Amino acid sequence: MTSVIRAWESFLEGNPAPTGVRDEVLLSWRRSRWSGVDPERPDLPEIPVASDSRFQRTAAPVLESIAEPLVGDRTAMHLLDPDGVVMWRWVTDAQLARELDAADARVGVRWAEDAVGTSGGGTAVETDRPATVVGAEHFATKLHGWACSAAPVVHPLTRRVCGIVNVSVRAADANQHLPLVVRSMVAAVTVELRNQAGAQQRRLLETYLAWRHRTRKPLVAVDDRIAISDEIAVEHDDLWDRLVAAGPLATVIDIDALTLARIHPVTPGTLIDGAVLVVDPSPDATAPTPMAVPTDDPWTPLERAERDVIVAALDRHGGNKSRAADEIGLSRRALYDKLARYRIRR
Template identity: 30%
Template sequence: MDPTDQRRRTANARADFLSAGASVSGAVPEIVAASWQRSLQAGVDTDEVRAQYFQDLDTSSRLVRSAQPIIDRLSGEAADIPLSIALTDSKARVLSRLDTSSAVGARLDGISFASGFQYAEGNVGTNGVGTVFEAGQPVHVVGAQHFHERLQPFACAGAPIRDPLTGHIEGVLDISCLAEDSNPLMRSLVRTAAQNIERSLLLDRSVLQQALFETFVKTDSRTRGAVLAVGGSVVMGNSVAQALFDPAEQRTIQEHLRYLGTRKGHVVDEIELPTGNVVRLHGTRVIVGDTVAGVVVEVVLRHEEPAASARRRSVEAAPVTSVDRPAVRHRSAATRPVSQSPLWKRACAEILAALAQHQALLVVGETGAGKFSLVVDLYKRATPAGRSRLVDAAELGKDSFGSEPLEAVSEPTLWIFRNIDGLSSDGTKRLNAILLAVADGESPAYIAATLSDANVDSELPFRAALVHFEHSVTVPPLRHRTEDIPMVVAQVLRKLSALRERRVSPAAMRVICGYSWPGNIRQLEEALRAALGKRPVGEIRPEDLPGYCHQSARRQLTGLEAIERDAIVRALHDADGNRVQAAAALGIARSSLYRKLRTFGIETI
């Protein structure tokens, strides 16, 4: 078909679609037609570009490092062609853009296709970035095929860049030019370049793993003790570590090493294992460029419980058997299990010590990790006759906030100032006045404050009040205390179902334990509340849990992706995990289903 006739046909099809929702079957490629439908359902404005701007870009990531040489080479080869080459992250945010033509670059600036702007399909409609994420495959969008009016002067070809090991889309490579300069070879060109970046990612990952392995070998050669290494999906341990610690102890140490890998400072620590044994960890972070490849440590057994030693000998002598994991049941407060997480135990011990010494305590941790609840619970345990008073940051910021905290009290009182990182300048001044008054008074008052660890290094107003605090404690996120998840699930169920006994099936518990819980205990509570809503009585099963619980993908899904993920999870449960039946029920090819399972990280069904 003549290019002019094709452009006219596409423009007419788009006009009919927007005016009456008419079918565009055959008028445009299926991938474009599906994108138009999604864009319409998402309420994309066809006239105004609504690309959101972000400042928190990681421009020194492994993706950028791996992609830059390929982009430079591609730019050199296309120096005589007026185009622009862009790289995005996994959230469709433009990380970099390299122009071979200043004229094309200026026009792209006019539609906010520039570093920091997000080109998700739900914001700007059909395009060579957002549509790649939605379709999971390369796309070529020309002229009127763009849903948005202001994007129609351009042609863009985009291809996904997948992590070679996980299959997750790490970003998109996009080539854009004016529509009249479009060439069908653009799609092949960008796909080849994206594949080259994926090979570079694999090589980069291999470099990280090689560096971790070399450090592990060097450490093992100079010590006769136990050596463990953790990095990404790699776990290594020498023969001494295998013999000295049972599998549960090794998992606890490994989880703690992952935690230490995310922190600053020296890799030196001492933790108590579930058996009661105490070990000292001393090692190093392995860093390649700006990336932490992992952690390698020597593990020294500082104290071994006699009972643990006896259990170890009996386990070594006993035959190995396989048993099913029991369902989680409610227990009375007297028989409630205690935490097995060294990080959680440490946080509890440090909070109790600070309360015992009347030290003003700062409790730091991720949102939803249970900071406030933990402080209150430990205070009540240590001071049964005491009372507690919560003061939220929003309350301190109000002019109507009273002076009750300044008044003398006759009984022990714990004042908890929650989310102080949200304080305004006026709120910070009020907090300062309260803390000064308490310090000068003689009332039996305890002071604690909570804040998000994401804001610890910020320049927010609350920092002016930190001088009043004598001790800080970090509460670990739920993903770094996986050994406690069955216990936490039982506690949450007890809270949600009151006096009724509720259980979680072993299969559902495997799903829960496999999820990373970025929203921590608060998100777990929401998930279990939703499951109880689906199954008011009886044992909670995997299909009762929200769809996101079944995914291991780390990137944030768009609204449409979340809907699609939930539909896939329901179809798989209805088909008892049969992929062929699920694909047929969803009306998609089996290969498409497998690709979406990799994209969403669905592995538990």
């Protein structure tokens, strides 16, 4: 490990290719520097965490059920969302919990690589691959006392990364079994996601078919994974983002400039199981929510300037909403609200 410390110090002094460090760690150090991470004072933004995340609700019980035989009482587990925000933490040792708090490894903190630098969770978010980082391999000084191993969970149906499992221990307690533990956890969570997906998709389809018997209007059934419609073409990610931005209590959403749809959640009061949208293509339809705005330019000069700032931030970050929100200084929820308000389709 002494060679890694020397390599880290050499890198910070300006040597772009120090010896004594793994290639994948060196690449991460370079990305961390390019992102402007300060190794002495990394800027870790705090972001509101959704309380009804499907991934958390599925993965946390699985991890808790297998934690004891796999990790013991000197270990912490974290779940991160695909943008690196810590959504859940498990730790049984009070002293370990205090040390994690001091390292900002707590719920609501964004641990992406461009915020904290090289780390197990952050590097797994960046690369969509498993990552293990020990001691001075971390880019930030305050993490040199830790070892963490993390891996993405890929949904068995959509094949998208739905979150990250991270296991952390003190660096002195690290061993070669840590990545194997994480691999076992990811496998168990994936099995549970597969089991739940079938039941959820059946509920969504059943609700869709029930509405088909009640109306002749076009329908769209949508959840965080799929969109079902045999009558109109929809782009899933855009529609789901706008539905989430509208919130579970909204009654109307705009499909396009002249098309509105009434929202009927599968489970009343929440979008966790998706919703069926009853589409009204009439240009005279009116929406009783703030989501609907005139199709000509209804904004003040200040609002137009704000819209331009949001569009530019999204362009700079390749459409990544979390990173754009961080740059602008908005929560993700506030950004989604403004995307809907300004009809920004990204």
